[in-house]
Amino acid sequence: MSNKRESTRRRRGSEQPTLQQVADAAGVSAITVSRALNAPERVNAATRLKVLATVERLGYVPNLVAGSLASSRSRFIAVIVPSLANAVFIEVIHGLQETFEREGYQILLGNTDYDIEREYQLIRTFLGWSCSALVTAGLRHSEACRSLLAHWDNPIMEVMELGDALDLNVGLDHHEAGRCMARHLLGRHYRSVVYVGACLDRDYRARMRFEGHREVLHTAGLEAPLIELDQLGSLDAGAAGFERVLAQYPDAEAIHFANDDLATGALLRAQRLGMTIPRDIAIAGFNGLPLGQHVTPRLTTIRSPRENMGRLAAEEVLKRLDAKRVTRRRHDVGFELLIGDST
Amino acid sequence: MSNKRESTRRRRGSEQPTLQQVADAAGVSAITVSRALNAPERVNAATRLKVLATVERLGYVPNLVAGSLASSRSRFIAVIVPSLANAVFIEVIHGLQETFEREGYQILLGNTDYDIEREYQLIRTFLGWSCSALVTAGLRHSEACRSLLAHWDNPIMEVMELGDALDLNVGLDHHEAGRCMARHLLGRHYRSVVYVGACLDRDYRARMRFEGHREVLHTAGLEAPLIELDQLGSLDAGAAGFERVLAQYPDAEAIHFANDDLATGALLRAQRLGMTIPRDIAIAGFNGLPLGQHVTPRLTTIRSPRENMGRLAAEEVLKRLDAKRVTRRRHDVGFELLIGDST
DNA sequence: CGGCATTGTGTTAGCGCTACCATGTTAGCG
DNA sequence: CGCTAACATGGTAGCGCTAACACAATGCCG
Structure with a gap:
């Protein structure tokens, strides 16, 4: 039925069978097909089976766009x-x-x-x-x-x-995480600790950790020097950051990196330079990525439940x-x- | 206008302003608003500006669901x-x-x-x-x-x-990649080469690489032993795989891993065990992840342009x-x- | 066995947008 | 100055689905 009128204008549609076609083929109404698919418990079991078989037979794929528009969900x-x-x-x-x-x-x-x-x-x-x-x-x-x-x-x-x-x-709490690591480093008696971050204006959570870190160092009467890299966390950046610390702060005893990628990059670079961690310099990260636990020495870090x-x-x-x-x-x-x- | 009739049933809609409301407010038709947004060049510049200002003023957000349904794209x-x-x-x-x-x-x-x-x-x-x-x-x-x-x-x-x-x-071509690495290993005069993969039934591309690898070894008259792990590529799995090779093939001279994660996990484990790569055993991977280039020794691998x-x-x-x-x-x-x- | 809830199905009217065609308006041409 | 082309805008009719209501048919109660 429902041939509307013999209008000359036709929209193309997608060739795909529609809900209405399934309904016609199954001998029920469109809404029943809709319910059989979306709220099966609201349809008699026999009807449901008949409908689902027809869906299968015609290869019907529900048009979710139309469904969303109609239900506004x-x-x-x-x-x-x-x-x-x-x-x-x-x-x-x-x-x-x-x-x-x-x-x-x-x-x-x-x-x-x-x-x-x-x-x-x-x-x-x-x-x-x-x-x-x-x-x-x-x-x-x-x-x-x-x-x-x-x-x-x-x-x-x-x-x-x-x-x-x-x-x-x-x-x-990223402030607290920064404090936590800083306290750990002070507890290990490192006094000259450099924080290395990357793009702290954009990765502002790393900046929050730095602020926590700085707070603890200041409270202990220590400076909290910061090195900011212009490349987001990566092993490369960490390696570069490590070398910048060596050049800029030759007396640094520990480096607190903004994340594990940086810290691991530094650790691997230190290894390649023949340095011994933590004897020559200590390294800490943040995140607790698996990688940090596989390098030797194992990376000190903060694990977040990601x-x-x-x-x-x-x-x-x-x-x-x-x-x-x-x-x-x-x-x-x-x-x-x-x-x-x-x- | 267009209050249709005072029908008692109302659909809730989403409260958001609609295209029609923007059109009314701007004193144009709905289709003109649509065009101003989606095909600006098809609307007079003055009209376009008026429409866009109204869009801004009302905070109109186009309903993309409706648009997709209408255009079936x-x-x-x-x-x-x-x-x-x-x-x-x-x-x-x-x-x-x-x-x-x-x-x-x-x-x-x-x-x-x-x-x-x-x-x-x-x-x-x-x-x-x-x-x-x-x-x-x-x-x-x-x-x-x-x-x-x-x-x-x-x-x-x-x-x-x-x-x-x-x-x-x-x-x-993963077969060819497998062959390529096998040839490299033979070129280095390793004769006893073990392939280590993970879930090769699912990661069938790794299996294809293994098949290429095996083909080259067989052609050279060599065995191509395979160890299959039941955990997909990870540093942990690589470390475990490394130890299985040591236990199962004590004479192995080289290990060809299905990917860099496995290979790096193995390399780091070897380091922790105090072994020297490649003197004690050679390790190769696949992918060319940055990580492999940061470890010492640098990982031999195949870089794919990901x-x-x-x-x-x-x-x-x-x-x-x-x-x-x-x-x-x-x-x-x-x-x-x-x-x-x-x- | 009348009244009322429960279950199963259908009818109707949109959801908000764009395709399609129509129409008016201006420019371009000989 | 009439004719065509290009431009600008609008009216209408859906896109395919579901919400909201309507209405039988059945079950259950006293």
């Missing part, structure tokens, strides 16, 4: 990270993906390259896709971004760091989406000082 | 990889993302965990999103997947390996989407033997 989760080059974010993404995919959500991944303006653009686009939730790394956003999100009433999860969040928050952070964040968002109890808005996943043999 | 690119744990795929994704995002495409990332059935499910879902193209790692797909894709007429790009592709293909592979794949897909010249369907990105000091 897509099963998308926007995930925004500042970098893919950093293993930390990969692991967080992995945790998120695993948990969300199990519940039938699809991740929309955005990469800001540590650019807060780019974050705004990405969020704008993602809102256009009627995402069910937004997971973004960090608490710093542009003003435009904040006002965009202010009128949005789906869950917003900010991960990595703790603080004054828009909505949900899972992370750890995959767990992703998983926990995803679980909290899912709880919110299920409209279950709201539980805590803020979760401190903590960290753990991992004392290796490099300090 | 989404600006999504489905990208399917077998793993996120492997740095290789991260780099390929990075290359893809950079190139596609610049052209306004959004990546839909799927992770199969090396499960070919999961690939089918993901592709089904992604087709439901009317993706503009599909990029998937590898040439092996389930039958269901093949027949699903047979009736799909958007670009399909298979990356990583070369062969009998569905459509476009960018990759390298980010480039992603970029090239994306560019070829974009050409196809622009309906430009179809160029070559198959691109061999090649590889490079990187002779370090570990062999």
